[in-house]
Amino acid sequence: MSRLRVGIVGGGFMATVHSRAARAAGAELAGIVSSSPTRGAAAAEALGIERAFPDLDALLGEVDVVHVCTPNAFHAEQALAVARAGVHVVCEKPLATTVADSRQLVRAASGVTATVPFVYRFHPLVREARARVASGEAGRVLSIRASYLQDWLLSADDDNWRVDPETGGRSRAFADIGSHLVDLLEFITGDPIARVAATRRTFVEKRAEHAAVSTEDAAAVTIETAGGAIGTLLVSQAAPGRKNALTLEIAGSAESIAFEQENPETIWVGRRGGSLSIPRDADQLSPDAARLCTVPAGHPQGYQDAFNAFVADSYAAIAGGEPEGLPRFTDGLRAVQLTETVMDAAERGAWLDVPSEGDTQ
DSSP: OOOOEEEEEOOSHHHHHHHHHHHHTTOEEEEEEOSSHHHHHHHHHHHTOSOBOSSHHHHHTTOSEEEEOSOGGGHHHHHHHHHHTTOEEEEOSSSOSSHHHHHHHHHHGGGSOEEOOOGGGGSHHHHHHHHHHHTTTTOSEEEEEEEEEOOTTOSTTOOOGGGSHHHHOSOSHIIIIIHHHHHHHHHHHOOOEEEEEEEEEOSOOOOSSOSSOOSOSEEEEEEEETTSOEEEEEEESOOTTOSSEEEEEEEESSOEEEEETTSTTEEEEEOTTOOEEEESOGGGSOHHHHHTOOSOTTSOOOHHHHHHHHHHHHHHHHTTOOOTTOOBHHHHHHHHHHHHHHHHHHHHTSOEEOOOTTOOO
């Protein structure tokens, strides 16, 4: 396969992360489009990208794959244009701000490789946890305790486009980070969430550049899975001292498994007769976990490594491969369905059923 020519839409933090991953995968960074020609030129220079393009249409004729890294409200229109042009697409989550738009994207992208960066799947020890559940070693899943806590929107002085539903969508905290949490939960357990009850809170209603903020700072969710497990999810962007604390503990009938994203080099396995800590050591892991170990044990891997692995697998799929566990647009739709159901459950104060996994109808 010839070297992939990559285009990026958006010039913020995520564009930086995507550009590093594309370069690590051996791609050619051929072009970028930002919110203005000036910003596009500045982003191209800062990221070492070949050239800035005036708009997405101009970019599409010059690249093999486009990474959509813009604010949430633009994802649907931009990813749809890419897919309809027959160009492969990597679209940041949430895939779209509505279920209807997400379904349209799934249908439009049927002829191209289309992926969503649920990158925490690519920590090797997440794959090890998944393998332990899939093999039956953990037993039947009984309960789940999960949280994702950050503090970057703690005070009224903290502001961002995400707090505005016009650019971020109806949900903020859950769509932004809760989507990672539910994707990881279902990916590891293989047991889809079937029903939810929820509460949401906006603690800071007026911010530096946004008055009357309505999007949630935090959400607490009770879940039931299709397999009969029960669990709790807590998502907050107003938890002092917590920078990116995604934690997940699954209690099976034979053992518990706990993963902490801020400490991804080990997982804890709890047993009634004794517990253990499993290191990220390829010689001790399942084959799918071992393949994601890019450096020897004792040399830490982290977030950018996981992102690099996701992009590498996306490009492998473009080349005709079928990498295990690659999150595609159907997974993005699933996360949007779950987010919408959680928001509805919080507003109605009732248990609600979640649509069937990946339902595109």
